[in-house]
Amino acid sequence: AQSVTQLDSHVSVSEGTPVLLRCNYSSSYSPSLFWYVQHPNKGLQLLLKYTSAATLVKGINGFEAEFKKSETSFHLTKPSAHMSDAAEYFCVVSGYNQGGKLIFGQGTELSVKP
């Protein structure tokens, strides 16, 4: 069975410093992996996706994630945080052995201090 673990429920950074949001997955097959962002009282927006092409995936707003099969990780990074990055971030896994169901992590709340 597939599962997703987001290792931090809350991350706080200062504006202009790097962001690292950690995600580990469990999957018997080659998974599809996604990061979504949810700003307060807003819907979920796709940040980026990994679907077995390049292992380093670039997304919107300067975010990127690296798929590491050996570590079963898909961590989200950004070189320099902006105040507008403050939001909830969800790591998601999908795969054919789950019939295509999207499995969400519990979310990481990112706070950005001025």
Next chain:
Amino acid sequence: GAGVSQSPSNKVTEKGKDVELRCDPISGHTALYWYRQSLGQGLEFLIYFQGNSAPDKSGLPSDRFSAERTGGSVSTLTIQRTQQEDSAVYLCASSLELNTEAFFGQGTRLTVV
């Protein structure tokens, strides 16, 4: 349409009443998903559709919950005899096919009083 549309955006209902939530997916998307998000919680899977079929209904919390999809397009989620614990934001998403990126609607905020 340009995106996934959900209606109503807000619904307040009395305990014991039935409610119907509607989702209009992106045109041409074969897969459709329903999730529930309670205050401060992650996303809870409810059900998904491939075309008009629902291969996985395992997430429906009780037999008060049902969903259908017609014409490979619009889906409705029905909650019968609503309870206060049903209060949450109900999110719908669609994707071109399974295992591809899903696009979410803005959700329906359900409050049971």
